Amino acid sequence: MADSKTALAGDRLLAYATLAPSAFLLLLLAGAPTITVFFTSMQDVGMGDTSGPFVGLENFAWALTEPTFLTALWNTFVWVFGSVALEMLLGLGLALLLNKSFQFRGAARAVILAPYLVPTVVAVLTWRYMLHDIVGIINATLTGIGLISQPLLWLNSQSLAMVSVIMVGVWKFFPFAVIAILGILQSIPQEQYEAAKIDGASSFQQFWRITLPYVMPVFLLTTLLRTIWSFNKFEIIYLMTGGGPLDATTTLPVLVYLKAFSDFEFGRAAAIAIITLAILCVLLAIYFFFIKRAEARQ
Incomplete structure (x- = not known):
């Protein structure tokens, strides 16, 4: 012993x-x-300074009462939940499709996964050209088939800029969800589906009773990862719109960059970064709470 x-x-x-x-x-x-x-974040640090006067929580108080910060916070949630929700739903649907046997399935997989392999800068510059209000192919196509009578200001309209950014984000990152979900779909034993068919289960019942329980843990984990990564995503939004027009697409990471390297208010930029970290920690806590609750029920 x-x-x-x-x-x-x-x-x-x-x-x-x-x-x-x-x-x-x-x-x-x-x-x-x-x-x-x-x-x-607790100092008043400006351009050329390595440190500054101690101001305590003053920078945090400024952030929580600053209209620009509150707008960026709202924009961040719109960007994150809009893009992640569409990525996951599209990823689930396409993964279910690619899990079936059909002709040219290999080619379809390559086409669907291609956007994830394109460098972000290349993807953004391509989409900027496609969404251009004068020479963009999207406006030309929509005008040609009669859906619009005049070009849309995709990147210069307050109502369309966020939609455009979310569209590009979904196009770029939905393959990640496809890869994750398709991997778990291919590990489900086919004997379970065969037994369900013998018992007379419909396609929906097979999905609800067999596929979904297998997929859900990976689906939730992928959703969490994409939420964290999207919350911190900077380059797509900054390269697409620079946070404009009129702060319509300014998110917290973009605001941190602008405060630090345009306004040279490093203390306030650091405060925004710490608040962003705190929000992500809360989201992580909520995720693990529901995971433990689900495991306890099982």
Whole structure:
């Protein structure tokens, strides 16, 4: 008995020793910058300064009462939930389609997954040209088939700019959802579907009782990852619209960039970054709460 306890303690010590270098490196690469940003958020740091007067929570108070910040916060939620919802629904539908046997399925997979392989800058510049109000192919096509009588200002209209950005984001990243969901679909034992058919289950019942329970954990995890990544997404929005017109597409990451490198208000930019981190932590907590609740029910 004593020998087994000693062996177990030795295994734990070995595990801790093995993980220690990676944990230290992670703490150094992730923790140190976060702590630096946190301290910067409590200072009045301007251009050319490495530090500034301590102002406490003044930068946070400014952010929570600043109309530009509140607009960026709302835009961030619209961008995140709009793009992620469409990505996941489109990804689920196409994954179910690609999981079936049909002619040219390999070619269809390649076409569907291609947008994810295109560099973001290349994709954005291509879409900017396509959405151009004068020479863009989208306006030309819509005008040619009679759906619109005059060109739409896709990137210069407050009502259409966010729609355009979400459309590009969905096009670029829905293949990630397809890959994740298709992988789990192909691991479902076919015997379960065969048994369900023998019992007289309809296609919807097979999906509801067999497919969905298998897919749901991966679906939720993919949704969480895409939510985090979309919340922090900067380049698509900035390259597409620069946050305009009139802050119509300014999200929190874009506002952080503008405050830091256009207004040179690094303290306020850091405060916005910390608030963004806090929001993501809340979303993570909500996700894990529902996951544990679902596991407890099972």
